[in-house]
Amino acid sequence: MVKRVIGMVGMCLVLLVVALGCGGKETTPKMDIATGVSALVALADSYIESCVNSMKVLAMTQEVQSENWEEMVGLLTKVDQIQVPGTRWFVLPDGSYFTVELGKTDKNLSDRAYFPRLMAGNNVLGDLVVSKSTGKKSLVAAVPVMKEGKVIGGLGTSIFLNDLSDILAEELGLSDSMVFYAVSAENEVALHSNTESILQEPPDLPKNVVYKTSSLTGWRFALGFRD
Secondary structure: OHHHHHHHHHHHHHHHHHHHOOOOOOOOOHHHHHHHHHHHHHHHHHHHHHHHHHHHHHHOOHHHHOOOHHHHHHHHHHHHHHOOOEEEEEEOOOOEEEEOOOEEEEEEOOOOOOHHHHHOOOOEEEEEEEOOOOOOEEEEEEEEEEEOOEEEEEEEEEEEHHHHHHHHHHHHOOOOOEEEEEEOOOOOEEEEOOHHHOOOOOOOOOOOEEEEEOOOOOOEEEEEEOO
């Protein structure tokens, strides 16, 4: 799985180099920007989807099915070391939860909007939150842990949006005249080349951009030049 994800990211980077060129100059044709935003969406989705797929696989392991944090933390730690920065966690049906960094926390997730959906056996992807355990702006990607047809907990990743934005900006190699962002269906800024704008209502965003919607998150991505 790791090799496949690396291959997907590598292909996205190739597309970005072709689309934007080495310098990201303002003379870049509009069609190149259109190709670039498609590659941006593919790159962001590949990082997010790799986290989701990892959670799906781990949720079926004996270690996670044991419901014992000490049994599963080693696996989650290994995943934590190879994926986009975030918090990997396991939540119990009462909302109490554990993270790789803290072990058992003194927080509770039962008041999160996504929690009833997760405990009803549904995957969760796209909820934007400020993490209770880290205080960081995050995207929630979580799956139910099922045992004998019953939900015994949830396994998730809270992907740090600032870090993911910085990774995308670095790999895009944007010039100072360029900008990218992604806006959720709730009209919140999920990703932005200026991370201070994340989880804010969209400000006066540049008009000289090309848009594309992600089929994975439903976010509307934009890439282009500042006004």
